[in-house]
Amino acid sequence: MTVSLVERGPTHSNPLDLVEEIVSAHDWPFERAGEEELVAQIAGRWGDYRLFFAWHSDLHALQFSCALDVKVPETKKRAVVELLALMNESLWAGHFDLCATEGVPLYRHNLLLRGAGGATVEQLEDLVDIAITEGDRFYPAFQFVIWGGKSPSDAMVSAMIDTIGEA
Numbered sequence: 001m002t003v004s005l006v007e008r009g010p011t012h013s014n015p016l017d018l019v020e021e022i023v024s025a026h027d028w029p030f031e032r033a034g035e036e037e038l039v040a041q042i043a044g045r046w047g048d049y050r051l052f053f054a055w056h057s058d059l060h061a062l063q064f065s066c067a068l069d070v071k072v073p074e075t076k077k078r079a080v081v082e083l084l085a086l087m088n089e090s091l092w093a094g095h096f097d098l099c100a101t102e103g104v105p106l107y108r109h110n111l112l113l114r115g116a117g118g119a120t121v122e123q124l125e126d127l128v129d130i131a132i133t134e135g136d137r138f139y140p141a142f143q144f145v146i147w148g149g150k151s152p153s154d155a156m157v158s159a160m161i162d163t164i165g166e167a
Helices: 015-025 074-089 121-146 152-160
Strands: 030-032 037-043 048-056 061-068 095-098 105-112
Touching: 015 030, 015 037, 015 048, 015 121, 048 121, 061 121, 074 095, 074 121, 074 152, 105 121, 121 152
Parallel strands: none
Antiparallel strands: 030 037, 037 048, 048 061, 061 105, 095 105
């Protein structure tokens, strides 16, 4: 999935202003809780994803996380944590984590912007594109471990097979 914003606006000192323009242009439902937080929702291949953006002006850092629509039962947390470690070995950017409070897998990445003059549309599109691509790629592995009783290593093997076409 590739998200793209055709028109480029001016550089924003708060990257959430640009994020808001991007999600609005795509008609994704979102809520801006204030100057420092924005939450959006987007449909992926296997389920919905909640996108969280938090701007830390003192650090000039944009914290991004993408929550997968998968609830991890307490009895499967150990296996899912092992699965997350295996997944993270194959990622070029960001990492997967397990939200301690909600029990859902998250894809996380921070964008450091000190001295950069602000975030670009391309950087923000890449954050979302990578999160959705990796979420869609690994979503079945979570299902294999949580509901299919597979080991994390078997689930990873299944997730790494590139399928051609759709059934």
